[in-house]
Amino acid sequence: MDTQNSNVNATAKTLLNHAKTLRLHTGNLVNRSRLKKKCPSSPSEELQDCIRATLSDWFSTTRLPSETDLPDTLDCSIPQPTDAITPEEREELKVSVKLFLCESDQSSIRDAVEMACQTLAVSQLDSVIIAPPGLLEGDSQTLTHLQPAWEELEALVRSQRIAAIGTSDLDKDLLEQLYNWAQVKPSSNQVNLASCCVMPPDLTAFAKEFDIQLLTHNDPKELMSAATFQEAVQESTQDLNVADWRLQWVLRYSIIVKSRGIIKAKGYHVSARKAIP
Incomplete structure (x- = not known):
């Protein structure tokens, strides 16, 4: 191992051993020059490439502070042209977010939204779609499972941090239950066409009746x-023990030019924490 790699590894080991929280921002992926794989085969592969590239770059440019100044939270991002939106261009842009929750901690939703707003220099996200934590084998999603996260999203709508909120992978029955219960109604529902090559007719009819946009995803x-x-x-x-680190949430954002329908910027925020023994 050369001296530079040795220094990077020592810095990484010292910082990660001390830290309790890791926050990572990939920056704009529309410029993909930093990624090894130019066209990842899946969203999971893309995210893995992003984490790897961002951490490698960050640790190679980060100087180790004194032991008394070691941070509990590592904010890992690479200096580059900012994704910040200027007030002059805000009306022309739509900021869409999908938030993947890995833990049942509702405070994560507010943290993720605030981080996205701060990075993009906006006071409000145009839309947020929620993907709740995965269920245990054999369990199915229920309204009770969705309610805590939805209530947190509703609070963010009332405080004008989010304009519209949506769901992911709900069938007609569960979408109807959520719609009838919710104070702030879902504006969209994503359907994974890998598991459903044609939109179910009952879901399509319900969405049309209540003006819910059906979107597809992979x-x-x-x-x-x-x-x-x-x-x-x-x-x-290299050579670092990371077994005690756990993902809390992943937020993927897209900035779309409304008049042209093109993506101006796309990126990820990732939050992880060290499990307490």
Whole structure:
């Protein structure tokens, strides 16, 4: 191992051993020059590449502070042209977010939304679609399972941090239950066409009646497993034990030029925490 790699590894080991929280921002992926794989085969592979590249770059440019100044939270991002939206261009742009929750901690929703707003320099996200934590084998999603996260989203709508909120992979019955219960109604529902090549007629009819937009996606049920996340971190920091790190949430944002329908910017925010023994 050369001196530079040795220094990077020592810095990474010291910082990660001390830290309790890891926050990572990939920056704009529309410029993909930093990624090894130009066209990832799946959203999971794309995210893994992003984590690896961002951590490697960050640790190679980060100077180790004194031991008394070691941070509890690592904010890992690479200096580059900012994704911040200027007030002059805000009306022309739509900011869409999908939030993948890996834990049942509702405070994560507010943290993720605030981080996205701060990064993009906006006071409000145009739409947020929620993907709740995965269920145990054999369990099925219920309204009770969805309610805590939805109530947190509703609070963010009332405080004008989010304009519209949506769901992912709900069938007609569960979407109807959520719609009837919710104070802020879902504006959209994503359907994974890998498991459903044609929109179910009952879902289509219900969505049309209540003005809910049906969207398609190709995200897996689990965007990134704990093992895959740990592998991505470990590949960026050789010989480091990362078994006690857990993903909290992943937020993917897209900035779309309304008049042209093109993506101006796209990126990820990732939050992980160290499990307390």
